[in-house]
Amino acid sequence: xxxxxxxxxxxxxxxxxxxxxxxxxxxxxxxxxxxxxxxxxxxxxxxxxxxxxxxxxxxxxxxxxxxxxxxxxxxxxxxxxxxxxxxxxxxxxxxxxxxxxxxxxxxxxxxxxxxxxxxxxxxxxxxxxxxxxxxxxxxxxxxxxxxxxxxxxxxxxxxxxxxxxxxxxxxxxxxxxxxxxxxxxxxxxxxxxxxxxxxxxxxxxxxxxxxxxxxxxxxxxxxxxxxxxxxxxxxxxxxxxxxxxxxxxxxxxxxxxxxxxxxxxxxxxxxxxxxxxxxxxxxxxxxxxxxxxxxxxxxxxxxxx
Numbered sequence: 001x002x003x004x005x006x007x008x009x010x011x012x013x014x015x016x017x018x019x020x021x022x023x024x025x026x027x028x029x030x031x032x033x034x035x036x037x038x039x040x041x042x043x044x045x046x047x048x049x050x051x052x053x054x055x056x057x058x059x060x061x062x063x064x065x066x067x068x069x070x071x072x073x074x075x076x077x078x079x080x081x082x083x084x085x086x087x088x089x090x091x092x093x094x095x096x097x098x099x100x101x102x103x104x105x106x107x108x109x110x111x112x113x114x115x116x117x118x119x120x121x122x123x124x125x126x127x128x129x130x131x132x133x134x135x136x137x138x139x140x141x142x143x144x145x146x147x148x149x150x151x152x153x154x155x156x157x158x159x160x161x162x163x164x165x166x167x168x169x170x171x172x173x174x175x176x177x178x179x180x181x182x183x184x185x186x187x188x189x190x191x192x193x194x195x196x197x198x199x200x201x202x203x204x205x206x207x208x209x210x211x212x213x214x215x216x217x218x219x220x221x222x223x224x225x226x227x228x229x230x231x232x233x234x235x236x237x238x239x240x241x242x243x244x245x246x247x248x249x250x251x252x253x254x255x256x257x258x259x260x261x262x263x264x265x266x267x268x269x270x271x272x273x274x275x276x277x278x279x280x281x282x283x284x285x286x287x288x289x290x291x292x293x294x295x296x297x298x299x300x301x302x303x304x305x
Contacts, residue, residue, distance in 0.1 A: 017106035018303050023076045026110075026297040027272055029170070029213055029238035029264030030070075030077040033060040035093050036101075041081045043090045046178055046186060050269070053177035060268060063098055067105035075272060078264075078301070080112035080140040080170075086119065087147035087188075095126075099134035110301060112138040112170065117148050117155045124161055131165050137301055138211075142172040143192035145179075150192075151200040159205045168209035168300060170236070171198055173223060174216035177269075195223040202230035209300060213264065214239040220246045227257055234300060237292070238264030242279040250283050258288045262297050 018026075033041045040047055040060070061069065063079065070077045079102055083092040095113040102111035113136035115123040130136045139162060143150055150159075150171065162169050173195040179186035195216045202210050211234045216223035227233045235257065237245065253261040265275050284292070298304050 018076050018108065018110070020294070020298055020303060023074055023108070023294065025073075025075045025263055025272070025276075025293040026301070026303075027070065027075055027077040027265050027267065028211070028236050028262045028297050030066060030079045030267045031269075032063055032066065032079050032081050032093060032098050033268070034062055035097060036062050039091070039093060041093045042178065043088055045182060046088075049180060049182050049186075050177050053180045063101035063105070063109070066267075067102075067109050069267075070272075071105070071108045073272060076108050076110060076303075077267070078110045078112055078138070078170075078297075081114050082140055082142045082145055083114040083116045084142065084146045085116050087116075087145060092116070095130055095136065096134050099130065099136050103135065110138075110303075111136050112140050114140045115158070116146060117141070117150075117158055118146065120154075123158055127158065127161055131167060136167070138168040138170060140170045142176075142178075143197070144172065144176050144188050144190055147189070148192065149197060151197040156204065159201055159208055163205045163208035166207075168211055168234075169201075170211040170213055171195075172214065173198070173212045174214050174219060194219050195226055198233070199226045199230065202226065202233050206230075206232055208232060209234065211236055211262065211300075214266075215245055215249055217246070220249055224248060224252050224257070227260060228252070231260075234260045234262055234296075236262040236264035237275075239266040239270065241270065242275060242284070243281040245282060247283075253292065254283070254285050254288055258291055259296055259299075261288075261292050262300070263293045 081093040085092050099111040102109040113130035115126045117123055173193050179188040195212045212223050213236045227235055265272050
């Protein structure tokens with residue numbers, strides 16, 4: 001393998017901008033699906049199929065509207081897009097533009113970046129610039145939509161870069177509504193989002209904080225196994241109404257993983273209002289909810305002063 005220069009030599013230190021005393025929750029999983037120019041993050045057939053899968057055709061707000069929405073609810077939100085330019089042959093939204101817009105709403109928004117791992121050294125260069133110049137606080141990856149196996153050695157330089165910068169990597173895991181119902185699922189491979197592939201990443205990069213997004217159906221036990229074994233892994237509870245959470249996920253969130261489980265919605269496809277309403281129908285213990293809703297994310301994202 002050709003040696004690649006890592007452009008981020010030291011851990012990046014951020015000044016907290018969110019007043020934790022004024023927010024009730026931190027939503028760690030919020031998609032920006034359209035920019036101010038009307039460009040969408042996915043090709044039109046996938047947008048249509050995704051709306052049908054989630055039975056919603058609601059608005060896809062840009063950054064300013066997302067900030068207003070969360071500020072109204074006294075919540076903070078981690079915002080991002082997914083750069084899948086290679087797999088989808090579709091130009092991504094600009095993570096730099098998202099970060100700059102989020103900076104105007106630093107009281108409620110935390111920007112994550114996204115790079116296409118399949119672009120090789122270009123991904124490393126872009127990730128470095130997003131961290132150093134735009135202040136992104138983490139990165140979002142969707143192995144199924146981006147078409148890559150995160151455990152493959154080709155991507156080790158990227159994980160090393162993020163570990164050295166001290167920023168977390170958020171990975172989609174489990175089933176996805178993207179491509180659902182389309183011929184061949186639009187060519188997208190679900191197996192790339194098996195959380196067991198992240199076990200190798202967590203083992204090889206113990207300083208990299210890895211967030212496994214969503215209840216990882218049909219691999220929930222795999223995700224719980226990885227999270228129990230690797231203390232640098234976390235689970236976010238996005239993409240599903242809490243009333244459908246698998247019992248084992250709830251049991252682990254109440255006990256051994258209670259400090260590494262995060263509130264997340266998948267907004268705009270699932271709203272925080274519905275998530276908070278439906279969580280009352282679960283067996284999540286009232287005493288663990290403050291950690292899930294805010295404290296765990298504040299610690300992971302280094303938002304506490």
